Structure formats: structure tokens, C-alpha cells
Amino acid sequence: MRIGFIGLGNMGAPMARNLLKAGHQLVVFDVVDAAVADAVAAGASGCDSCRAVAVADIDLLMTMLPASPQVEEVYLGRDGVLASVGRGVLLIDSSTIDPFTARKVAAEAARQGNPMLDAPVSGGTAGAQAATLTFMVGGELSAFDAAKPVLARMGRNVVHCGASGNGQVAKIANNLLLGISMIGTAEAMSLGVALGMDPKVLAGVINSSSGRCWSSDTYNPYPGVVENAPSSRGYTGGFASALMLKDLGLACDAARQAGQPVVLGALAQQLYQLFTSQGRGRLDFSAIIESYRRTSSHNG
Amino acid sequence: MRIGFIGLGNMGAPMARNLLKAGHQLVVFDVVDAAVADAVAAGASGCDSCRAVAVADIDLLMTMLPASPQVEEVYLGRDGVLASVGRGVLLIDSSTIDPFTARKVAAEAARQGNPMLDAPVSGGTAGAQAATLTFMVGGELSAFDAAKPVLARMGRNVVHCGASGNGQVAKIANNLLLGISMIGTAEAMSLGVALGMDPKVLAGVINSSSGRCWSSDTYNPYPGVVENAPSSRGYTGGFASALMLKDLGLACDAARQAGQPVVLGALAQQLYQLFTSQGRGRLDFSAIIESYRRTSSHNG
């Protein structure tokens, strides 16, 4: 299949490479020239604009962009994809953005005869490289069926979440809960240790009880409890706190637009804001537990 | 074995019955006469005071009481257990109380030659009846080893959590995380549905992703998602919101005494306070999701 691919950052670049490995022809663009050059070296055809990708006789177009404004510009801008792409070409946006923008762009695409899916991912850069991502997909079932074989070359789970925008909804709802669970785990572990428990024993109790969660049993923020977790290697790698802050912001913003309360979610967003504004946004999001550690010179 | 048992409420009564079934001799007391009468009908010997139980030539004494003041009175009061029980009798308190009080009472007991364990449970009245409770136990390992066979007749898991008080620490740390996770799940499910997702599909995505937790995969608060959960039977049965409020209060209080922040935990405690003060404390704690449902006549 001949596939257009726009957005070759930390996530997009390895995803594109996996499509090449699967035997697809790729036509690519990124605002960073070196990213295009790398993809060309791996076998892709390079372009110098979104428009050039859109008109390159492609069957399907994927995008992987930082945030809503870029998605709006790439699809709806004067020289954007919708202004030039052939009718019927399937469009897939894997950026993590707010569901309202996703729905607006998809509606515009549908109006001119282009089926469009929102398909944000989880799994991080490691998952992108290993082709083990999860795709949460919103849009028409027929479009989903057409896209699935392609997405399956880049990920292990490809889940249809319902109508347009629902891929984004599933992602922000999951990450809302993830952010809350992680802070909750950090508080439970910190409290237990402050009151005299061994962290591994405490994690063992929680993991076989009703407090069990992914943040505790797979990704425990307390150093030394889970061997391969970022907490056991100085909170490097993993999912940056600044990205968790972004996703919690998307969740709170979507909640506001929907008139839906998310009380713990809003506080979790603020705690990541406090943490990030202390210069620690690059640390893995489980490092939030450091907010709960006392300094040696505490008084009170 | 000849066992004293004080406190025959909703939890204590079935626990005592399970000890009788296991062939132990029981000497019991409760401030409610009818509770004693029921136990006597089931084969126990009834007493009319704590003191009478303590002096009844027992090998081991269990207590299951509502809160710290009762534990202090039963053990440390003028006519309490410590004033009359024989040296060497093993004491086990299964009440859920703050760890500082548990440690204080255990230290008093140790001073006069009585090993003592704190052994709070999880599993609710259903677990007490079916003898499937989990016991989280704090105290000397030798005492734990001696107690384990007895506790195993009332529960499925008997976990040693370390020194005195650590059973309480494990329980409140777990329930702190549980309360937070439940509200987080309620928010994530409510937000997803408000933004257009099917609740079962959303739960499916979360349960196979990083938001996975007991509150979502086993006890989902959204009606109809988990067939046997309280949410699917009008939030009856289960673990009352008023009890979750009590446990979060214990956690916040212990945190304050330890100078340990628990930011989400304190907010979770307040949300259960709001919910309970609206007259809904008897509902299962997953009913907190009702705080997030909008009334039909909303405006805003």
C-alpha cells in the first residue's frame, strides 16, 4: 500500500519505519528536515510539504503531531491535507488531542468524501519501536476495518472505541485514571513507609488486595519495588511528567467543555503542574512520589 | 483451643461462628446481650464482661471492635483485659484502628508479658461469613506463627506485615489507595460516557491498559459494567461509604501525626464526607459515582 506519513518525531519516526519494514511504500514529511532525511535513508520518499504528501497518489495518510493546533493546521490549513488530498483516501490521525477538535476535523473530512479515524496510541517510544503500541480508534467501522491491518504493523492492540473522537476519549479517560492512580500509589506507599512498613511488603499486600492497580503492580513509583520500572533507574525513560501534565490538561479541558466534574483529576493536574514547574517535567511521571518525600531538615 | 472473643457485631459474629465450626471452644462477650445469646446458641460460653472472658482460662483472646476508643477501653480500662488476663495469653485485635493506638496497646500488653498482634481484615461481611477474609497482621513473628492457624479458619490470606501496628498501616494504606482509585474510576467512566463512549467499551480499554485497577476491573462503579458488583444492584451490600469515610479519616489522621502529605487522600476523604452528609453513607462506596451524574435540569 502507498501510505503518506506526516510527523516524524520520537513516536512517528519508529512507527513509519515499522510500516516500511512491513513492505509498504511511504511518502513522508516533517518540519524538521533531518527527520525526513532519516526516513528517506530507510527507504521512504521525502516531500517538502503536507500538500506534496497529500497529492502523491497515496491510499492512506497517517499523521502523528504534537497537539491540536498542528492537527488543525495540517488538515484544515490553506495548504493543508484536506485542500488537496484525493477523495476517498483514508485519513488516520494518531496525535493525542482533544476529542472536540478530532471530531471537527473528521467531520470536515467526511464532508468532502474522506473517511477519517482518530487513533491515539499508548505504549510510549519503546512501544513505537517494538511495534507493540495500543491504538484506540474512533470512527466508522468500515474505516476501522480498512485501517486495522496497517495499524497492526505498528501495534499489538487495535481497539475500536466507537464513533469519531472516541479514540481520543478513551485515551484521555484512561490517562486521567492513570494519573490519579499513580499519585494515589505514591501517597499510599509514602504513608506506609513513613509509618514504618517495608515498601516491598506493603506493595505485596496492596497488589493482592483491593488497592491493586497498574501503577502499583507494574510501575510502582517507590524505588526498588519493581525491578524494571523507571523508579528503579532514577525515573529516566518511561512517560515524561510533562506529557502526563499535557494529557491531564486535555482531560480537564474536555471535562469543562462537557460540564463534567473531575475533582481528583483537576487536583492531579495541579500536582503535576507543581512538579513540572519545579523543573522536573522530563522525569518519568512516577517521580511524582518525590513530592511526598521529606527533606532531611524538615521541621513541623 | 480455648479462645476468648469480644465484639460480636456484623463482622465478629460470623468470625466467631467459624472458630466454633473449626472445633475451638469459645468464651464470648458483647455489650449487646442478644449477640451473646446468638453465640451461645451456636455453642459458645457466654460472659457478662470483658473481665469474665479474660479470666476464663483462655489460650488466646480475639477482639473485633468499632474504633480506637473501644479498643482502649476493652484492653486498658479499669476492668479491661490487661488488668486481669493471664500472662502469656496471646492477644489479637482485629478492629480497624489507627496504628499509634494499636502500638500503644500492644506495648502495654508486652510490658506485662502478653504478646499482642494487630490483625485488621478486609473482605467485608461476606468474607467473614465465608471465611475468606484477608488478615493483615502486625507484631512479633513468633506470635504471628502461633496465631496463623487460628486466623486461617476465618480467612484465606494471613499476611505478616512486620512489627506491631503494621497490620493497621497496611490496611489504611491499601484503603487510602482504594478510595482514591474508586473516585478516579468514577471520574474516568463519567467523563468517557459524557463525551460519548459506551461504558462497557471504555471499561474494556481501561482494563487492558495502564488505568487498570481493582475498582475498574472487579468493582466498576458504572452500573451494568461488572455483573456482580454492587453498582449493578443499586449499590446495596458491599462496603458502606460511611466505612470508607472512616478508613480515609484514619489514613489522614495517621498522616497528620506522621507529618506526611496525602493530598489526593485528603480530597477523597472530603468527597466521601460530602457524599455521606447527603444521607448516602449506607450505600456501597462505589456509589460515589452518583456525585458525578448530572441532574436532568442542569444548567451551566
Added chain:
Amino acid sequence: MRIGFIGLGNMGAPMARNLLKAGHQLVVFDVVDAAVADAVAAGASGCDSCRAVAVADIDLLMTMLPASPQVEEVYLGRDGVLASVGRGVLLIDSSTIDPFTARKVAAEAARQGNPMLDAPVSGGTAGAQAATLTFMVGGELSAFDAAKPVLARMGRNVVHCGASGNGQVAKIANNLLLGISMIGTAEAMSLGVALGMDPKVLAGVINSSSGRCWSSDTYNPYPGVVENAPSSRGYTGGFASALMLKDLGLACDAARQAGQPVVLGALAQQLYQLFTSQGRGRLDFSAIIESYRRTSSHNG
């Protein structure tokens, strides 16, 4: 002076009337025909579009619109003000919107030679009618000086807050603190009364001590404490909870864009969201104290 006025809602209509009373000529437009008809009956010239107002040989243009999207459309839209208004005409937007949008629109205006001020108000509909509003104004000092005599016919205080957008910043910062103080007052009053104090005595102590604030001494949410406050007339009139929710949303959103934590502010926003989603958005914002009252059938 010949003044254009776009937006004749609850606030805009009485403001326009005060300009007419002051002897100014008014050229008006609103999307609601009846609003235009009312203004014409009071002496204004009616128009059927923004464009018609913009080209009607005016010296100054005021707008009073619901939110950012309307401001963007009225000023930047294809048939909007900037596309047709004469160079040099002073533009004043009194809508309450986010400062980033205010700055973007003002920068566009400046680019084509139109000085522009953001001038949101406080004082409510009562202040608009009585010409006692406060104007918080952002923009060049020369433009402020030119605008001041006109604004002074509609308000009592006209404050220069600095550069473009700062009128909006001042308003959302003040209302952020106001929302927090109001909930804080509601909590302090509710707690004091729950613990046995007379509400008037408690308010008296607070108002002469360090808890003193406008929400306590002028607008106390507890019924009967301040005679003329909305709390003493069933929370009617005043400043609607739904509008406080909107302003807190603007504050949280601007904070997110600036990477600035506002922890209590985010929680206050959520508490107003909970309150509004229960169908009480039309009540005065001091009615939030009702969240803290217990129902008769509480248990816990």
C-alpha cells in the same frame, strides 16, 4: 461622540442606555432583533450587522459579548469589524475572555492602525444599570486616556491595569480569589455553626480578625448574617454560580497556558462544576454554602 456598540445583552443594553443618557450618538447591533429594537426606541440607530456598525462613521466602538469565540468572530471574522472599520477608530472590548485571545485580537487591530483596549467589568447587571461598574482596562495609556471619559459614564471606577490583556488578567485574578474566598467563607461559617456557634457572632469575630474578606463582611453566604446579601433572599439576583464557574474556568485555562499552578483555584472550579451540574447554576454564587449543609436524613 459617535459610538458603535455591539452586544446588547443583560449587561450591554443598560451600558448602551447610559451612553445615550450621556448625550452620545449610538449605532448598535445585536444578533437578537428585539435587543436592537429596544435600543432604537431609546434613541440609538440600529444596524443589521457588525459591518454596518463598523462603517457608520463612528469615533469609537464598544463590544460586550458572551465569550472568546464571539469576540474572535466579531473582530476577526470575514465580515467582522477589523475588515471594515476606519483606521484610527478606538476599539474597546468589555467582554470577559481569556487574556491570550484579547492580546491576539488587539495585536491584529494595532497592526492595521486601530488602538484597542480590553476593558472587562465587575459590578453585575445592577452596576450596569446604575452606571457604577468597575472597568479593568488593558492597553496603551494614550488609548486609556481617550476611553476614560466614555467609560466613566457607565462606571464609577476605571482602572488602568497595564498593557494589552491586563484588564482580563486583573479580572480573572480577582475572581479566582473571590471564588476561593467565597468557598472558604462557606466552609468556615458551616464549620463554626456545626460546632455550635451563632452565625452572626462568628461572622463578627471573623470580620474583625485575619479571616476578614469581602465574601464574609459584605456578601456573607450564611442566611441572615448580611441583610442585603443574596443569601438573605434565597440566593436570587447577584452573580450566578454558572458565571463564577465560567470565570474560574478562564483562570484555570490561562494558568494552564502559562504553566502556573492554581491548586485551590482548580478545586474551587470543580466545586462550582459539581454545584452547577446539580441544576443550581442560576443561583447566586454564594449559594455554594448549600453544598456544605447536611440533609436531615444523614448518616455517618
Added chain:
Amino acid sequence: MRIGFIGLGNMGAPMARNLLKAGHQLVVFDVVDAAVADAVAAGASGCDSCRAVAVADIDLLMTMLPASPQVEEVYLGRDGVLASVGRGVLLIDSSTIDPFTARKVAAEAARQGNPMLDAPVSGGTAGAQAATLTFMVGGELSAFDAAKPVLARMGRNVVHCGASGNGQVAKIANNLLLGISMIGTAEAMSLGVALGMDPKVLAGVINSSSGRCWSSDTYNPYPGVVENAPSSRGYTGGFASALMLKDLGLACDAARQAGQPVVLGALAQQLYQLFTSQGRGRLDFSAIIESYRRTSSHNG
């Protein structure tokens, strides 16, 4: 008058000195010998126990102690005041403690014929030295009338707050609101400055608008806004963050016992806990604004 005085710390010592200056005879005790010696040097008679003070033929007894456990011990302990003081001696406790303990001790005192008042103060060590404290007094009106002339030598305002315990209620309700207002002011100032406003201009707008509060107009946490505030001298002097944390803890604890939600209050308590556990508990409580300042190397 012959007055007993127990507790000569930072607050008690200058209060006792003001009673001496007023011509009263003082009989004093403190667990710190040097504190007694200082008072003796100033003209008091020193004692070596509470009991010795209680039996020293006094007309009135004042206490100024750190927290509830000390109050319980001094009054209710085996060698405490109630066990030895003459019937009819008026007892005044100026410690800041929870109202439930205050009521319990006062009820014990009343039972044996000693009228008792709770009379916590505000005004800090500066107010204690200058005799400008505010006394918030709970107890019988006749006892209040008898105490007032004595209290008036140590403070400027002596307010009767109603029945026993209400002095404590008034104090914790005021300080609950104070803690919330201070953080609210810190957030509003930080947000305004982050969005480009001058702090003095912003404070000016707030202080003449609905955000006005003592924390903004008298004690503004932003350095340089209020000349004599602790924020303008490095947050030294004033009211320590660790003490605000204690008072918020009392408020949250009393709220829990009363089943009363205090949502912002609980979060304020946590924010002061975070701040104090970073080793900054000795700074004035307005230093909480430092939590909202970004480090130079922030990313996010």
C-alpha cells in the same frame, strides 16, 4: 488579684509580664526552669509543679500550653489542677486546642465547682508583648464578665463567643478561612504576575474589588506589595507555617468529628503539610507563595 499562670513559652511569658505590670500578683510554673526564673526575676512567685500553683491561694488560674495533651494533663492529670485547686477559682485556658477537649475539661471543672473559660488568642508574639491580643472566649457569661478585666490587660479585644468551647471554634473557623485566603491570594498574585501584571497594580485592583481580604490588603504574600508584611522581609517573624499547619489540622479534625465537609480547608492543610515537610515550617505562613514560583530551569 492573685493569679496562677502555667505555661511560660513564647506567648505565655510576655502575657504573664503584662499581668505583673498591671499590678497583679503572679504565681507561676513552667516545665522549663529558666522560664520560671525569668518570671521570678520580673516579680512573680515561682512554683515547681502545677499542683503548687493550684494550691497557692489564687483567685484565678491561666494556662497557655502547646496542645490538647498538655491541657488534659495539666487539668485532668493525677497531680493536675482540678485535683487540688480550690472550689470557685476561675480557670482560663488560652491554649489553642480542639473544642471537644476544651468542652470536656470545662465540664469536669464545672462539675466540681470551678467555672472555666476557653480563651485562645490571635495576634502572635508581637501582640502578646504589646498587649494587643484578641481573646476569643467561650463559657458562661458571668465567668466572662469576671475574666474580662484581667484579659484586657493582655489584649485589645476580648470577645464573648458563646458557650464553652466556642472560643476555640471561633479561632479555628477564622484560621481555616485565613489559611484558605492566604493560599488563594498567593495563587491570584502568582497567576496575575505570570500573565504579565505588575504585582502592586494587581493588589490595588483586588483590594478595591470583591477579592479584597486581610491576606491581600494587610499581609500580601508577594514581596514588596505591603511594606511591613513578612513577605517584604524574607518571611521572617509573623505566624509560622508550622503553626498554620497545626491550626488547619485542628479545623479538619474538628470537622471530621462533626461530620462536616471542609474541602478547600483539607487541601489547604495538605499544601501547608507539603510546604512544611520541605523544611520550611519556620517561615511565615505567607511564604506558601513560594510553592507557586517556578524554578529557573523549568520545562513543561
